[in-house]
Amino acid sequence: MKRRYLAVSAESNEPIQGKEVLDAVRNALTQLFGEYGASQAELALIRNNKQKHYFVLRCSRRALPMVRASTASLTEVNEKPAVIHVLRVSGTLKALRKKTVSAKLT
Amino acid sequence: MRRFADLHLKPSLEDLGQVRRMITKSAELGFQMVGLSLPSKIGIGEVGRLGKICGDAGVELISRVDLAPRGRRELLNDLRRLRRRFEIVNVYCTSKIVARQAAKDRRVDLLSFPVAKFPKVFFDRAEAELASSALACLEIDMQPLLSLRGFARIRLLSVLRREVAVAKRLKVPIVFSSGATDTRFLRKPQDFASLGMLFDVGLPLALDALSETPLMIVERNRQKLSPDYVASGVRVVRRRDCCLSG
Numbered sequence: 058m059k060r061r062y063l064a065v066s067a068e069s070n071e072p073i074q075g076k077e078v079l080d081a082v083r084n085a086l087t088q089l090f091g092e093y094g095a096s097q098a099e100l101a102l103i104r105n106n107k108q109k110h111y112f113v114l115r116c117s118r119r120a121l122p123m124v125r126a127s128t129a130s131l132t133e134v135n136e137k138p139a140v141i142h143v144l145r146v147s148g149t150l151k152a153l154r155k156k157t158v159s160a161k162l163t
Numbered sequence: 164m165r166r167f168a169d170l171h172l173k174p175s176l177e178d179l180g181q182v183r184r185m186i187t188k189s190a191e192l193g194f195q196m197v198g199l200s201l202p203s204k205i206g207i208g209e210v211g212r213l214g215k216i217c218g219d220a221g222v223e224l225i226s227r228v229d230l231a232p233r234g235r236r237e238l239l240n241d242l243r244r245l246r247r248r249f250e251i252v253n254v255y256c257t258s259k260i261v262a263r264q265a266a267k268d269r270r271v272d273l274l275s276f277p278v279a280k281f282p283k284v285f286f287d288r289a290e291a292e293l294a295s296s297a298l299a300c301l302e303i304d305m306q307p308l309l310s311l312r313g314f315a316r317i318r319l320l321s322v323l324r325r326e327v328a329v330a331k332r333l334k335v336p337i338v339f340s341s342g343a344t345d346t347r348f349l350r351k352p353q354d355f356a357s358l359g360m361l362f363d364v365g366l367p368l369a370l371d372a373l374s375e376t377p378l379m380i381v382e383r384n385r386q387k388l389s390p391d392y393v394a395s396g397v398r399v400v401r402r403r404d405c406c407l408s409g
Contacts, residue, residue, distance in 0.1 A: 125357035126360055129309075129354035129358050130309060140347055142192070
């Protein structure tokens with residue numbers, strides 16, 4: 058199965074954990090696309106950079122548009138006001154790292 | 164590379180700090196042009212100040228006025244008074260009479276519809292036909308989509324899906340705007356575009372709704388507002404002193 062890796066940043070006044078971001082995206086996915094849609098996404102947290110406030114999520118390629126829409130629809134994470142921005146999307150972790158390094162995100 | 168425009172930011176203009184924050188954030192997120200919803204009685208000095216804030220952030224300011232007339236006559240008066248003062252004119256259609264007049268008037272650039280009036284849908288086939296021939300676009304604000312929850316959002320998505328289907332069928336251009344009152348409701352253009360899938364707007368069309376279509380409207384109106392504009396397809400190329408006048 059083809060996968061996509063998303064580097065996402067959390068923008069909030071309070072500290073946010075990767076697990077909270079994952080749960081928030083999962084909940085949004087279930088709200089917007091139902092359990093059937095959420096099951097197609099196969100969402101997982103791959104990397105958690107707390108200092109730089111960015112995280113790497115993995116999803117199936119087929120569900121990427123759903124995951125992006127769910128991420129964009131978030132206005133709070135674990136009842137803390139927050140915005141999640143997708144920084145980069147890539148097919149491999151290596152390419153994602155390259156892209157984020159070139160964009161001075163790491 | 165695509166240029167993106169967010170035609171609808173709605174910060175409180177009394178709080179210049181917030182205006183600055185929102186404009187800077189829009190620039191950071193990848194927009195090159197931002198439209199600020201301005202009061203109809205705004206002075207040139209104030210527009211200049213806002214233009215400077217935009218210039219500092221690296222984005223272009225688009226002046227925009229939102230009209231919410233109660234009747235046909237009020238709309239026509241507002242258009243007569245304000246059309247040449249703003250680059251974008253949006254009409255918020257709260258009744259069918261206003262919606263019909265706005266859709267057939269070529270001075271109107273954007274049509275927006277209340278989300279709370281369900282099941283009254285003013286953007287129907289007849290409305291779309293008028294809008295299509297008058298070059299008006301359907302504007303969809305994203306803030307309600309982000310702020311509403313539960314059944315209210317389901318209802319909104321249902322209305323948007325119906326409006327988009329009519330717009331697509333009759334080739335009415337669609338414009339996506341943030342409609343944001345706060346930085347919490349600002350997203351990257353690609354993220355706004357991805358939200359389009361919730362009401363059946365595919366990614367290519369959604370990206371056009373954030374770049375090609377708004378840029379086309381702005382360019383067209385800037386041409387019309389320039390002193391060289393004479394009529395559609397006719398403009399002054401060069402001015403010379405008249406040889407007969409001496």
